[in-house]
Amino acid sequence: MSLHLETLALHVDNKLDVSNDVAPPLHPSSTFRFPSDPEQLVPLRLRRVGDTYYADKAHSRGAILVVDATFGPPGLQDPFKHGADIVLHSGTKYLGGHSDMLCGRFFLGGVMGSLEGWLGVRNMRTLHLRVIRQSESATKLVQWLNSGLQRNGAHGVSAKSESQIIRAALSSVTHASLQTADLERGWLQAQMPNGFGPVFESCMTSRDMANRLPSKLKLFAHCTSLGGVESMIEWGTMTDPYADPTLLRVSIGVENWEHLKSDILQALQAVLDDEKIKQ
DSSP: OOOOGGGOEEETTOOSOTTTTSOOOOOTTOEEEOOOOGGGOOOSOOOOOTTSHHHHHHHTTTOOOEEEOTTSOTTTOOGGGGTOSEEEOOIIIIITOSSOOOOOOOOSSOOOOHHHHHHHHHHHTTHHHHHHHHHHHHHHHHHHHHHHHTTSOOTTOOSHHHHHHHHHHEEEEEOGGGOHHHHHHSHHHHHSTTOOOSEEEEEESSHHHHHHHHHHOSSEEESSOOOSSSEEEEEGGGTOTTSOTTEEEEEOOSSOHHHHHHHHHHHHHHHHHHHHHHO
16 A cells, blocks of 8 residues: 555655655655664764765755754754754753653644743753753763773873773773864864763673663663753663663763762772672
8 A cells, every 4th residue: 555655654765756866755744763773873973064065965966954963952063054954853852951841853833732832941041051061071071981991190080090990890982072083174173163962972891880880870860861951871772672782871961070970980880899799
């Protein structure tokens, strides 16, 4: 049976219109979603938008450029300046920012409830203040963790024991601020002139430690969401069986970054102590 576009769920890779090699037509009621096949997904890494490269590529083929800015909210970047035609935001995440409303990406006349609308307006008034603080804190924490992994004393790794704890518990940390080659080329800083995303990923040295770390933290909520004023952490394999079992996603809130640093350090030490007991 042939379904009308308004009843279809369109994937990015659907070849609905192969005759002219442009984006498929979308009905206002269509649902546009990304591939669900994990083999088609790529690791979280900031993609190059900063010099209209993708906009020019899309427009030259008659297509439009859609940017999902969930992890790079207003205050940090403006995709419209780099040629984007549509920018998607998750109101539940950074636009809401207080973990107290549900508001997905809305387009072409979606209407929220009155309470969600009021919460959205209230929360947007502090968007810039929240996001900049979260970005700065996340970057400081990432630099501290990465310094420990690199075995040097920069960026706040003040004691040898800190570095030893970090190296024993963590195998890697991933964040845009660590993309040194892209920073040297200049496009990354141009794309995100006010700071990098407040979310980063880290891999523990074992599955068991990744499983236990969230429960050892005192200032982080263990949950799937992100973007709130409270810091959050998620062990991805709980909800995604295909995720790396050592992977943790960390969303930094507006707390004092040094308090978060101390909490992370004591949690890393706690899981290492558990490992000793097991042995």
